[in-house]
Each structure stands twice: as C-alpha cells, then as structure tokens.
Amino acid sequence: MKSIKIAILAMTALSCAIASSNAFAGDAAKGKAKSATCVACHGANGISMIPMYPNLAGQKEQYLALQLKAFRDGERKNMVMAPMAAGLSDDDIANLAAYYAGLNPAG
Numbered sequence: 001m002k003s004i005k006i007a008i009l010a011m012t013a014l015s016c017a018i019a020s021s022n023a024f025a026g027d028a029a030k031g032k033a034k035s036a037t038c039v040a041c042h043g044a045n046g047i048s049m050i051p052m053y054p055n056l057a058g059q060k061e062q063y064l065a066l067q068l069k070a071f072r073d074g075e076r077k078n079m080v081m082a083p084m085a086a087g088l089s090d091d092d093i094a095n096l097a098a099y100y101a102g103l104n105p106a107g
C-alpha cells in the first residue's frame with residue numbers, strides 16, 4: 001500500500017514538472033505575429049536602430065519573459081515600455097520571448 005502511494009506521488013510530481021515546462025515554452029511563430037508593434041523600436045530582426053532602445057535578438061528566453069512581466073506588472077518602471085507590455089497575456093509574453101530568443105543576435 002505504501003509503495004503505491006509513493007508511486008502515485010512520484011507520478012504526480014513528474015506530471016507537474018512536465019506541465020510546468022510546457023507552460024513555459026513559447027510558440028515563436030505566434031510571437032512573431034504579435035511582435036508587429038515591437039518592430040518600431042526594437043527593429044525587424046530584434047536589433048534596434050535607435051541607441052536608446054535595447055536589442056532583443058538572441059537574449060535569453062527566460063530573461064525576456066521576466067522583463068515583460070515586470071513591465072506589465074509595474075515592477076520594472078519605464079514610461080515607454082510599460083504601455084507596450086500592459087496588454088500582453090502570459091501566453092503572449094511566452095511567445096514573444098521564444099521568438100526574440102530565437103533570433104540571431106548578429107542581425
């Protein structure tokens with residue numbers, strides 16, 4: 001009986017781990033579609049033409065997602081980026097992060 005309980009616990013833990021890793025993986029194609037508004041400042045390939053605005057191409061996926069959530073949730077304050085992130089869902093953010101992380105940082 002005890003070993004069955006342990007087996008069930010182990011399976012539950014494993015499926016949670018798989019579910020959470022899936023929840024994190026964004027869809028780069030959907031991210032690209034969503035990036036139309038980002039292009040003006042961050043460039044068509046995630047390389048900005050404007051010195052004030054950061055490049056996003058090839059940046060770490062997890063970092064990009066965390067920054068977008070921080071802008072959206074008001075933890076990272078920036079008058080320009082906050083309104084850009086305000087309307088993004090968690091899925092949008094995961095997709096945008098996957099898209100920009102997959103771009104070539106060399107342009």
Ligand code: HEC
Nearest residue numbers: 035037038040041052053054064067068078080081084096
């Ligand atoms: C009007 C210009 C503008 C637009 C449009 C814009 N951004 Fe930004 N973005 C900025 C600026 C300026 C910063 C730097 C903010 C700061 O200094 O904290 C920034 C920062 C970021 C960062 C953090 C980069 C880092 O290295 O920490 C991410 C991620 C980001 N933007 C993603 C996006 C995405 C995704 C979109 C489209 C939904 C978008 N931005 C649209 C101007 C813009």
